[in-house]
Amino acid sequence: MILKNDLLLRAARGEAVERPPVWLMRQAGRILPQYRALRERLSGFKELVETPALAAEVTIQPVDELDVDAAIIFSDILVIPEAMGLPYDMIEKRGPLFPETIRSGSDIDKLVAGEDAAARLSYVYDALELTRKELDGRAPLIGFSGAPWTLLAYMVEGSGSKTFSRAKRMLYQEPALAHQLLGKITQTIIAYLHAKARHGAHLIQLFDSWAGILSPALYREFGAPYLRQICTAITEVPVTVFAKGAWFALEDIARMDCQVVGLDWNISPEEGRSRVGAEKVLQGNLDPCYLYADPEQIQAATQKMLDAFGGRHIANLGHGVYPDTPLDGVRAFVQTVKHYRYK
Amino acid sequence: MILKNDLLLRAARGEAVERPPVWLMRQAGRILPQYRALRERLSGFKELVETPALAAEVTIQPVDELDVDAAIIFSDILVIPEAMGLPYDMIEKRGPLFPETIRSGSDIDKLVAGEDAAARLSYVYDALELTRKELDGRAPLIGFSGAPWTLLAYMVEGSGSKTFSRAKRMLYQEPALAHQLLGKITQTIIAYLHAKARHGAHLIQLFDSWAGILSPALYREFGAPYLRQICTAITEVPVTVFAKGAWFALEDIARMDCQVVGLDWNISPEEGRSRVGAEKVLQGNLDPCYLYADPEQIQAATQKMLDAFGGRHIANLGHGVYPDTPLDGVRAFVQTVKHYRYK
Numbered sequence: 001m002i003l004k005n006d007l008l009l010r011a012a013r014g015e016a017v018e019r020p021p022v023w024l025m026r027q028a029g030r031i032l033p034q035y036r037a038l039r040e041r042l043s044g045f046k047e048l049v050e051t052p053a054l055a056a057e058v059t060i061q062p063v064d065e066l067d068v069d070a071a072i073i074f075s076d077i078l079v080i081p082e083a084m085g086l087p088y089d090m091i092e093k094r095g096p097l098f099p100e101t102i103r104s105g106s107d108i109d110k111l112v113a114g115e116d117a118a119a120r121l122s123y124v125y126d127a128l129e130l131t132r133k134e135l136d137g138r139a140p141l142i143g144f145s146g147a148p149w150t151l152l153a154y155m156v157e158g159s160g161s162k163t164f165s166r167a168k169r170m171l172y173q174e175p176a177l178a179h180q181l182l183g184k185i186t187q188t189i190i191a192y193l194h195a196k197a198r199h200g201a202h203l204i205q206l207f208d209s210w211a212g213i214l215s216p217a218l219y220r221e222f223g224a225p226y227l228r229q230i231c232t233a234i235t236e237v238p239v240t241v242f243a244k245g246a247w248f249a250l251e252d253i254a255r256m257d258c259q260v261v262g263l264d265w266n267i268s269p270e271e272g273r274s275r276v277g278a279e280k281v282l283q284g285n286l287d288p289c290y291l292y293a294d295p296e297q298i299q300a301a302t303q304k305m306l307d308a309f310g311g312r313h314i315a316n317l318g319h320g321v322y323p324d325t326p327l328d329g330v331r332a333f334v335q336t337v338k339h340y341r342y343k
Numbered sequence: 344m345i346l347k348n349d350l351l352l353r354a355a356r357g358e359a360v361e362r363p364p365v366w367l368m369r370q371a372g373r374i375l376p377q378y379r380a381l382r383e384r385l386s387g388f389k390e391l392v393e394t395p396a397l398a399a400e401v402t403i404q405p406v407d408e409l410d411v412d413a414a415i416i417f418s419d420i421l422v423i424p425e426a427m428g429l430p431y432d433m434i435e436k437r438g439p440l441f442p443e444t445i446r447s448g449s450d451i452d453k454l455v456a457g458e459d460a461a462a463r464l465s466y467v468y469d470a471l472e473l474t475r476k477e478l479d480g481r482a483p484l485i486g487f488s489g490a491p492w493t494l495l496a497y498m499v500e501g502s503g504s505k506t507f508s509r510a511k512r513m514l515y516q517e518p519a520l521a522h523q524l525l526g527k528i529t530q531t532i533i534a535y536l537h538a539k540a541r542h543g544a545h546l547i548q549l550f551d552s553w554a555g556i557l558s559p560a561l562y563r564e565f566g567a568p569y570l571r572q573i574c575t576a577i578t579e580v581p582v583t584v585f586a587k588g589a590w591f592a593l594e595d596i597a598r599m600d601c602q603v604v605g606l607d608w609n610i611s612p613e614e615g616r617s618r619v620g621a622e623k624v625l626q627g628n629l630d631p632c633y634l635y636a637d638p639e640q641i642q643a644a645t646q647k648m649l650d651a652f653g654g655r656h657i658a659n660l661g662h663g664v665y666p667d668t669p670l671d672g673v674r675a676f677v678q679t680v681k682h683y684r685y686k
Contacts, residue, residue, distance in 0.1 A: 163631075163632070163665060165631075165632050165635070165665055165667075168630070168632040168635075169632060169635040171632075172632060172633055172635055172636040172640065173635060173636055173637070212609065215608045215609065215630045215661075216609070216610070216611050216614075217611075218630070245609070247590065247591075247609075248590075248609060248610065248611070248614070265558045266555065266558065266559070266588070266590075266591060267559070267591065268559050268560075268591070271559075271591070287511070287558045287561070288506075288508075289506070289508050289511040289512060289514075289515060290515055292508070292511075292512040292515055292516060293515040293516055294516070297515065318558075322506060322508055324508075
């Protein structure tokens with residue numbers, strides 16, 4: 001099947017393009033009325049994640065509604081811990097909760113890893129294939145995974161947290177245990193991402209959502225090395241690394257075998273480019289709160305951001321779009337990018 | 344009254360000292376058994392804040408128990424909104440909650456500001472005087488305030504929040520309103536801090552706890568200018584600015600009329616020094632989670648940090664100490680600093 005819109009892939013490979021491609025993290029979600037309508041009919045979030053036809057439907061909604069340049073498969077980063085033997089619940093308005101967590105070496109020994117764990121995620125691969133078919137080449141399809149540190153954080157902490165102090169405590173108190181767990185998670189992610197590419201993902205994004213709560217020294221020991229292993233292993237499609245809050249690790253990330261580096265809204269495009277260097281493509285980074293402003297302000301801010309990046313850039317927000325963002329704000333952002341032209 | 348231990352003040356003024364002074368943010372609190380025992384007898388957090396004898400007692404506890412080089416008055420940053428006419432409740436395990444929030448220009452017009460608001464905080468001034476008397480010169484007494492942006496965030500959002508999107512929305516949608524509110528808050532803080540210095544504070548620390556959720560551009564417009572006004576106004580005692588998460592604003596903060604710049608644990612001492620420049624004294628920045636490790640590890644990490652700062656440094660954590668930190672970990676940190684000597 002031929003991609004009618006391959007702008008994202010050309011940009012990710014660093015080719016000269018007429019304008020930056022644009023998509024939004026969490027574009028398939030509560031900002032869309034059709035998503036909210038579908039969710040109301042379902043028992044919960046996990047039904048949506050685990051039913052390929054439904055996951056495909058919501059994945060395509062933002063392409064239909066917003067005309068973005070990419071679809072990102074509707075799923076959750078916590079499918080990996082679950083496939084490894086640590087199931088989670090998604091509690092409405094509270095977030096994920098793991099009834100059991102990792103406490104000891106024997107807990108880690110019991111986990112399934114690598115191909116055996118990845119094989120349990122056939123519902124994700126089915127959703128990718130179905131989405132590819134239904135998208136019919138209108139936009140490339142992004143697959144994703146949580147990064148090893150972020151997944152360890154949930155598996156040890158058991159839920160979201162302001163400080164993730166239980167998870168960080170493991171890094172300080174039992175570093176060997178942490179490395180053992182990170183190794184198993186990394187093997188699983190690599191097998192999972194190979195499968196995602198085989199089943200239709202055109203590009204892979206790694207989300208290290210909790211990178212920013214680690215100190216530079218901790219991230220250098222427990223975060224970056226495992227991301228690097230994944231980047232080295234995934235050669236069949238371009239890879240984007242988005243380590244939220246980890247401005248201090250951008251130089252390390254720039255040396256990984258990835259094509260795109262995501263930036264959050266805490267860093268200016270100029271400083272991002274200077275830290276990452278000239279080679280990689282950058283993705284980001286408008287403050288998601290900006291989309292509450294008037295369309296004229298959003299247009300001006302978006303143009304300013306595009307000018308500041310200048311090129312080798314994929315337009316996005318600096319974080320997932322907030323669920324209560326007005327659709328007009330989202331449209332103003334997307335349309336501004338689509339009308340922009342590099343000089 | 345003569346200060347028997349003026350190490351903090353000599354260090355803050357940039358004088359050559361034999362070792363860095365050491366204290367911990369949130370040292371007066373749940374880490375101490377005597378604090379927990381006192382809290383159990385009280386109706387709530389606010390009774391402690393508003394009763395000078397009790398506030399003085401818990402302020403002095405860490406000087407007795409941990410032998411730190413400074414006391415910091417037990418209080419809350421939200422006494423300022425309350426004095427301006429916006430009362431708050433402190434909900435156990437959930438944090439602050441404002442029954443009413445700022446929504447419009449008329450809400451702002453109704454706020455009391457400046458001297459009139461500061462005059463309502465006599466319980467804080469009484470607590471300072473009582474603490475000074477009871478401390479009897481054993482350690483300098485730090486007074487503090489929330490920074491204008493952080494106080495606006497609570498006054499508009501009404502509670503803590505992961506994104507503070509309601510507060511940020513005001514910055515984007517109604518910037519004139521935000522500036523009006525920030526101006527009133529700033530006037531009040533200045534009057535309050537003059538009074539604090541008059542009633543015995545030896546040094547003032549400004550906490551911009553939510554600086555890190557703003558983009559560099561927003562912080563330059565709504566954060567830094569008001570901090571700068573306060574630094575310029577408070578000339579009677581040294582001032583510390585701690586803008587958590589705002590690594591991108593350190594160059595701006597370095598140009599303010601303050602003596603000390605606080606660093607969180609996300610930045611290395613070397614990068615902190617390079618951003619702030621040679622002149623200011625730096626404060627921080629061990630990861631609070633490090634205090635869960637073994638005493639030997641804490642000692643090694645603390646020494647490494649002290650070596651990295653090298654001088655012009657006040658030893659502290661990179662954030663408030665976590666309530667469940669073992670006292671032995673805290674002691675290992677404090678004692679390591681106290682036995683350190685500059686070469």
